[in-house]
Amino acid sequence: MRIDSRKKLMFSCIFLILIMFIFGKNIKILNQVSSMKVAASPVVKMSNNHSSSKKYRIVLDPGHGGIDRGTSYGNMNEKDLTLKIAKYAESYLKSQGDVVFLTRDKDKLVPLKEIGNKTNSYHADVFVSIHVNSLNDKNFNGITALYYDVNGYQKSERIRLAKTIESQAVKNDGWESRGIRRQNLAVLRYSKIPGVLMECGFITNDEDRKRLSNDDVLKRLAKNISDGIIKYLNENPQ
Ligand SMILES: [Zn+2]
Missing domain, CATH: 3.40.630.40 (Zn-dependent exopeptidases)
Incomplete structure (x- = not known):
């Protein structure tokens, strides 16, 4: 029984670490995407140059x-x-x-x-x-x-x-x-x-x-x- 609970605990820990690893990575990726979006927005605005909605x-x-x-x-x-x-x-x-x-x-x-x-x-x-x-x-x-x-x-x-x-x-x-x-x-x-x-x-x-x-x-x-x-x-x- 004690060995089983240790195993369970170990598996739980590994599972948790894995989840944190994947989740953490995703957060990093999400951050990257949002910072890319911020950096890209002036370019999007410039391509709008010719539209009638452009303010002068x-x-x-x-x-x-x-x-x-x-x-x-x-x-x-x-x-x-x-x-x-x-x-x-x-x-x-x-x-x-x-x-x-x-x-x-x-x-x-x-x-x-x-x-x-x-x-x-x-x-x-x-x-x-x-x-x-x-x-x-x-x-x-x-x-x-x-x-x-x-x-x-x-x-x-x-x-x-x-x-x-x-x-x-x-x-x-x-x-x-x-x-x-x-x-x-x-x-x-x-x-x-x-x-x-x-x-x-x-x-x-x-x-x-x-x-x-x-x-x-x-x-x-x-x-x-x-x-x-x-x-x-x-x-x-x-
Ligand atoms: Zn005059």
């Missing part, structure tokens, strides 16, 4: 501000229109889950160099400056997207950005499409990320001015510009 970081620059009114017509000032459009775009993009940085959110002047420094510090995907055009010839109307590349820097990307946003911007309200143009502008030169300057109609043209004085038109324009930004970023071949 966007810098919006409402042109002029403070003592710099920009162009004007009567009591209509470019600096107020650009701030309105940028704020409408900001709230639309934020409602889509994107992160938006405004270079100004009130009526103040931000020096061009500071706009460039801010833009480059945000680690954003794209920079969009909002302006309104004017010309002595009152017949000129429509929307233009200006881009610039320093010695070919991001040239094809910047052209694609300008084309995509411009074609979206003119979608509603009968805006004339004036296409894109390369122009050496400080804010576009300073920006290390793809950037574009949108000239949103001519304040000197009767029809455009009528559009610019209508908040619903400005909201639609802001949404269309935003859709252009997202379209460009979703199609980014990087």
Whole structure:
């Protein structure tokens, strides 16, 4: 009897050790799997780059501000229109889950160099400056997207950005499409990320001015510009 119980005890011990060994190993394996999963998650996120659910970081620059009114017509000032459009775009993009940085959110002047420094510090995907055009010839109307590349820097990307946003911007309200143009502008030169300057109609043209004085038109324009930004970023071949 005593020998039997010893044997039983010994077998129980061996069985227990075996169980602990197998179980312990499994725990180790499980730990390995979960740590692999954690390590792998950023890669999974990156492969999501092109999906429409990807959230972006966007810098919006409402042109002029403070003592710099920009162009004007009567009591209509470019600096107020650009701030309105940028704020409408900001709230639309934020409602889509994107992160938006405004270079100004009130009526103040931000020096061009500071706009460039801010833009480059945000680690954003794209920079969009909002302006309104004017010309002595009152017949000129429509929307233009200006881009610039320093010695070919991001040239094809910047052209694609300008084309995509411009074609979206003119979608509603009968805006004339004036296409894109390369122009050496400080804010576009300073920006290390793809950037574009949108000239949103001519304040000197009767029809455009009528559009610019209508908040619903400005909201639609802001949404269309935003859709252009997202379209460009979703199609980014990087
Ligand atoms: Zn301007």
